[in-house]
Amino acid sequence: MTAQILDGKATAAAIKSDLTVRVAALKAQGITPGLGTLLVGDDPGSRWYVNGKHRDCAQVGIASIQRELPDTATQEEIEDVVRELNANPECTGYIVQLPLPKGIDTNRVLELMDPAKDADGLHPMNLGRLVLNETGPLPCTPQGVVQLLRHHGVEINGAHVVVVGRGVTIGRSIPLLLTRKSENATVTQCHTGTRDLSAQLKQADIIVAAAGVPHIIKPEDVKPGAAVLDVGVSRDENGKIVGDVHPGVAEVAAWLSPNPGGVGPMTRAQLLVNVVEAAERNAAAAV
Ligand SMILES: Nc1nc2c(c(=O)[nH]1)N[C@@H](CN(C=O)c1ccc(C(=O)N[C@@H](CCC(=O)O)C(=O)O)cc1)CN2
Numbered sequence: 053m054t055a056q057i058l059d060g061k062a063t064a065a066a067i068k069s070d071l072t073v074r075v076a077a078l079k080a081q082g083i084t085p086g087l088g089t090l091l092v093g094d095d096p097g098s099r100w101y102v103n104g105k106h107r108d109c110a111q112v113g114i115a116s117i118q119r120e121l122p123d124t125a126t127q128e129e130i131e132d133v134v135r136e137l138n139a140n141p142e143c144t145g146y147i148v149q150l151p152l153p154k155g156i157d158t159n160r161v162l163e164l165m166d167p168a169k170d171a172d173g174l175h176p177m178n179l180g181r182l183v184l185n186e187t188g189p190l191p192c193t194p195q196g197v198v199q200l201l202r203h204h205g206v207e208i209n210g211a212h213v214v215v216v217g218r219g220v221t222i223g224r225s226i227p228l229l230l231t232r233k234s235e236n237a238t239v240t241q242c243h244t245g246t247r248d249l250s251a252q253l254k255q256a257d258i259i260v261a262a263a264g265v266p267h268i269i270k271p272e273d274v275k276p277g278a279a280v281l282d283v284g285v286s287r288d289e290n291g292k293i294v295g296d297v298h299p300g301v302a303e304v305a306a307w308l309s310p311n312p313g314g315v316g317p318m319t320r321a322q323l324l325v326n327v328v329e330a331a332e333r334n335a336a337a338a339v
Pocket residue numbers: 100101104147148149150151172192193221293311312313314315316317319320
């Protein structure tokens with residue numbers, strides 16, 4: 053078996069094309085959605101991600117508001133920029149690029165954000181809304197995973213999903229999304245404390261690998277016909293991305309998301325969705 057590709061680039065392009073129409077409709081009402089980003093420090097990967105987010109904005113007609121601080125920035129200086137973005141009328145939604153430098157209290161920064169402007173869906177109020185099944189911005193990578201599966205017609209309803217990883221931006225909230233009635237999956241969450249990962253993986257109809265451990269998902273652990281999403285990002289000595297999924301999995305799985313080209317572009321597309329939805333909510337509230 054050679055797996056069919058869960059093509060994140062093409063799916064993200066379709067989402068962006070829909071957003072271009074929605075942004076044009078907002079502009080016709082005199083509303084220009086704006087995405088703000090705060091980048092602290094000079095990590096090349098983070099800078100690449102932030103630049104990509106602004107390139108995406110330009111493609112769909114969203115305005116860009118870029119803020120940067122050096123890696124020596126204090127908690128207070130970071131929080132001052134968050135307050136400024138909270139008050140900035142041109143900023144519909146914004147993100148604080150993660151990770152923040154060592155010594156910064158990330159939760160305190162996220163909690164200070166205006167939840168109505170939280171384009172990442174990571175503010176505690178928005179994570180709480182997800183738990184309560186209320187409307188709000190959804191975490192970008194987890195929702196990107198759901199959209200990638202839906203777009204390719206992979207059956208989620210009734211599926212047994214094994215998520216590997218429990219990080220805040222990805223692993224924690226994927227089970228919350230997939231167990232909603234609209235998705236209706238059964239989810240097992242695995243992590244470094246899981247006794248027999250291989251036994252868990254073998255049960256899975258869908259595997260979401262977000263451990264950040266190169267090639268932790270091996271072909272012999274995958275049920276033939278499963279869908280496998282590679283969300284892990286590690287780098288080899290040449291800076292090339294190495295995912296969590298061993299290349300041999302392509303011979304066992306029915307569906308596989310490439311890495312790069314799978315969930316990464318979906319993360320960026322979902323960020324734009326969150327900004328446009330925030331702008332549409334503001335427009336509806338203004339009527
Ligand atoms: N505030 C946030 N910080 C971080 C998030 C996040 O969602 N919000 N997630 C990651 C990084 N990230 C977005 O910020 C991100 C990661 C990957 C991609 C992407 O498009 N990747 C490409 C390949 C990129 C490469 O070659 O290096 C792909 O998968 O095709 C976009 C965004 C951590 N921080």
